[in-house]
Amino acid sequence: MNRTAEKKEKTPKSWANTGNYLKRYWQLYALLALPMIYLVVFKYAPMVYIQIAFKKYSIVKSIWTQPLAKNFGFEYFIKAFSNNDFRYALKNTIVLNLLDLFFGFPAPILFALILNELCFKKFKRVVQTIAYMPHFLSWVIIYSLALQLLAPNAGLVNMVIKKMGFEAIPFLNDAFHWVGTYISFGVWQNFGWGSIVYLAAIAGINPELYEAASVDGAGRFRKIWHITLPGIKPTIVILLIMNLGNILGGGFDRPFAFQNNLVMKVADVIATYVYRVGIKGLQFSLTTAVGLFQSVVGVFFLLMANWISRKMGERGIW
């Protein structure tokens, strides 16, 4: 670019400049148009309806003209927290997520470490393929597998237990056992898939470290402890942050598929509570308030977890 042209570009931000820029880049904006419309319509437009958490909802009036609910609009939040069903759902959400974290989080790390110790490459590949399988099953299918395996009479596990002379265990019909079953199948579904990230992190560790450790006489387990684990620590921390940020979240598909009437006291979580009371029971304001509470606390937890990890000298997720 010669001097005069450079000078021309420096002249006060002219429309000609913008015109040139647009002439060149309009295509990119055109390409972005559809995705942006999608986000506005399906991700941002629903946010308009959040206001009904603070309003007396009625189907006949427009949401903008509905009157504010009692207690400065916080009527439904107060109502939710004084409602026993919601309090159970809140408690169950936190308890099940914490149990998932406690059992489900270390499982992929352990599995990745075990896989990494396998020295038969073909065998390793087969084990991986099999371990990824549960991730591709829907929760409805997994529940049906659980039914077939754990049913009191016809289930494989109870058939074996009875053959050995013990009493059948009510895996799906008793609160305590249900929680165990629910958590176990969560681990079952995710341990293989979750290990992919850790395996990639392990593959990124400098092999010279292992060689040096071998020369120094370090055994297999010392190498895992002093090289592999520190090597994947950043990955572990990031995934832990994501999980902690999600302590009040959690999907709908898994709990809803596993629930039955006998165990609702421990199985009802916020997502299924909102569906039951909101969409089925038409209490829109109440359940929107619950949903808003869940989203806001979720964002707050995520920010907190990120902040703590940065304070501890790890990188955060942003």
Add this chain to the structure above:
Amino acid sequence: MKVKSSKDVVYDWVFVVICVLISLICVVPMINLLAKSLSGTDYLIRNEIYLLPKGFNLNAYTTVLKDVKYVRAFFWTVFLTVVCTVLSLTMTTLCAYPLIFEKLKGRGFINVFITITMFFNAGTIPNYLLMKQLGLLNNPLVLILPGCLSVYNMIIMRSFFYGIPDSLRESAEIDGATFFQIMVKIYVPLSKPVYATLALFYAVGRWNSYSDALMYMKEAKFYPLQLLLYNILNNINQVEVATQEGFSAPGLSESLKAAIVMFSTIPILLVYPWLQKYFIHGVTLGAVKE
């Protein structure tokens, strides 16, 4: 290669045994189900089926395949999956490609605009009310449109695009190619691995989800396979199921349930192993910090 000590060899085999056990835990439920779906009614009633079918027969499968309801739901789900996958891949490309241009004005704002939707969701009820407002309740489009772009998948694709050397793009620009041409002629053909991965993610996601149909769809003829399966497992419309089987022997019902589950799982089980090396790469890309 140094010689391994005997202690090391023992540990090698210990790890092999552990992995065999883990693999068994993964496949035993499926094998049990397969055995039940292929077994005779008498054996099922007497609870004699472990991992091998007894009284081998294909009655359950022929019942499923003869039943219009299942076959219809199957093809409807296949159709939905194909349409959703193609649409989603298109949308994902349209979103990911422009964002790799650092000179794009407003890129920072657009990134924030997109990222917010990852962390803050309006919630179930606002989404439901929006669908109602848009006239999408009980409309088959509700199973297609709301999920047609995943920001997470978009980030995976964008990471992959970043890996394509800028020089390729710049030389094409010098040759006078438009940005659209560069996308179609360079980026899309060079990104087959990421398309394979995301096609799998979107397809499996659509194939496996039932909650959207549960919430937004009342018309049974538009139920995807998974919702149909959910209703069968929970004995919703139990009478209907019993009469369609012709007789209500519990054994057949068990093997029928098993056959329906197999029927709706087999397509995925046939596909995913072939895409393994792609999706491993895709998951890894998704984990890379921007």
